[in-house]
Amino acid sequence: MRAYVLTRYGGPDAMQIRDVPEPQPEPGEVRIKVVAEGLNPVDYKIRQGGLRVITRLRLPAVAGCELAGTVDAVGPGVSGFAVGDPVYARVDKARLGAFAEFVCLQQDLVAPMPVSLGFAEAAGLPLAGLTALQALRDELGVGHGTRLFISGGAGGVGTLAIQLAKYLGAEVTTTASSRGEALVRSLGADRVIDYTKQDFAGFLHGFDAGLDLVGGEALEGIFRILKPGGKVVSIAGAPEPLTARKDLRRPLLAPLFWVISWSLRRRAHRLGVSYRYLFMHPSGEDLRFLARLVDDGKLRPVVDSIYPFDRIGEAFAVLEEGRAKGKIVVTL
Numbered sequence: 001m002r003a004y005v006l007t008r009y010g011g012p013d014a015m016q017i018r019d020v021p022e023p024q025p026e027p028g029e030v031r032i033k034v035v036a037e038g039l040n041p042v043d044y045k046i047r048q049g050g051l052r053v054i055t056r057l058r059l060p061a062v063a064g065c066e067l068a069g070t071v072d073a074v075g076p077g078v079s080g081f082a083v084g085d086p087v088y089a090r091v092d093k094a095r096l097g098a099f100a101e102f103v104c105l106q107q108d109l110v111a112p113m114p115v116s117l118g119f120a121e122a123a124g125l126p127l128a129g130l131t132a133l134q135a136l137r138d139e140l141g142v143g144h145g146t147r148l149f150i151s152g153g154a155g156g157v158g159t160l161a162i163q164l165a166k167y168l169g170a171e172v173t174t175t176a177s178s179r180g181e182a183l184v185r186s187l188g189a190d191r192v193i194d195y196t197k198q199d200f201a202g203f204l205h206g207f208d209a210g211l212d213l214v215g216g217e218a219l220e221g222i223f224r225i226l227k228p229g230g231k232v233v234s235i236a237g238a239p240e241p242l243t244a245r246k247d248l249r250r251p252l253l254a255p256l257f258w259v260i261s262w263s264l265r266r267r268a269h270r271l272g273v274s275y276r277y278l279f280m281h282p283s284g285e286d287l288r289f290l291a292r293l294v295d296d297g298k299l300r301p302v303v304d305s306i307y308p309f310d311r312i313g314e315a316f317a318v319l320e321e322g323r324a325k326g327k328i329v330v331t332l
């Protein structure tokens with residue numbers, strides 16, 4: 001089968017389309033014939049080698065984090081899925097493998113696709129959708145009346161986070177350039193700050209919670225606009241000890257993350273707010289929840305552009321420019 005393979009750590013030419021053996025489902029696994037795959041910044045961060053401490057892949061490895069397709073075969077012990085079911089998934093972080101014609105996954109990572117979506121729209125939902133859901137619901141405890149600030153509302157995660165936060169009852173302020181402003185407003189953002197023209201930390205205040213999708217100055221700005229006792233969750237800053245213990249279940253990494261995040265945690269502490277770096281986790285159960293929201297008309301995935309599999313390198317070049325509005329998707 002054809003697959004997009006990470007051959008070594010490095011620049012764009014480190015990933016290549018190659019022929020690899022078709023995987024066979026093990027007990028508890030479904031094999032999915034992939035129709036569409038979502039691209040994510042983590043794909044090129046892995047390629048660059050920046051996540052080697054965390055991912056520990058054996059190269060060459062088929063890359064790719066999320067997909068939509070149909071069940072093509074089931075392994076022994078699979079009960080919830082049958083051949084022909086349309087499904088979507090965020091794959092196992094330790095194995096990756098979504099950029100291929102066939103993928104085998106443990107059935108608890110997989111969920112029936114939202115019936116109201118096509119494969120391309122569904123393929124871009126798992127990673128960003130799970131990230132937004134787990135950050136807002138599980139880490140920030142967003143609920144009715146929460147004054148929430150989201151940095152970077154126009155990208156893959158931001159477009160879903162705005163809608164989920166509105167669904168949970170929050171009042172949402174976000175940042176976007178003029179290229180993304182109309183989009184984030186259409187998704188429900190109550191207030192939009194153009195980050196290319198204004199420094200939001202100079203005039204906003206009184207927020208209960210902040211979700212940082214950008215890192216750097218944006219993250220530090222969020223510390224300053226929260227009320228004392230406020231919570232900040234970042235997916236783009238520095239990992240901290242809880243990231244190692246809870247998200248990665250790799251407690252030995254906690255001292256390293258303690259050092260990496262020390263200055264951020266100190267700044268947060270001085271301002272009386274908490275700092276947490278979240279690594280999302282795959283979950284078929286959470287994907288079922290997101291599918292219900294989509295089919296109830298509460299959540300709409302935003303697709304920036306769709307490329308055929310043969311042009312996946314071009315799709316990556318666009319992703320790496322960092323200007324996508326919603327998700328970039330590849331179809332087989």
Ligand SMILES: NC(=O)c1ccc[n+]([C@@H]2O[C@H](COP(=O)([O-])OP(=O)(O)OC[C@H]3O[C@@H](n4cnc5c(N)ncnc54)[C@H](OP(=O)(O)O)[C@@H]3O)[C@@H](O)[C@H]2O)c1
Pocket residue numbers: 040041042045127128131151152153154155156157158175176177178179180195213214218234235236278279280319322323324325326
């Ligand atoms: N820890 C985790 O589990 C996890 C999970 C998912 C993603 N992430 C990380 O989270 C980050 C966001 O992911 P994504 O998929 O949403 O990325 P993305 O889709 O590539 O984000 C692109 C968007 O970001 C906007 N943007 C760029 N710089 C900005 C700034 N300074 N302020 C506000 N908006 C800005 C761009 O808007 P303009 O073109 O208008 O500038 C563009 O629309 C990435 O670093 C990714 O690796 C982490």
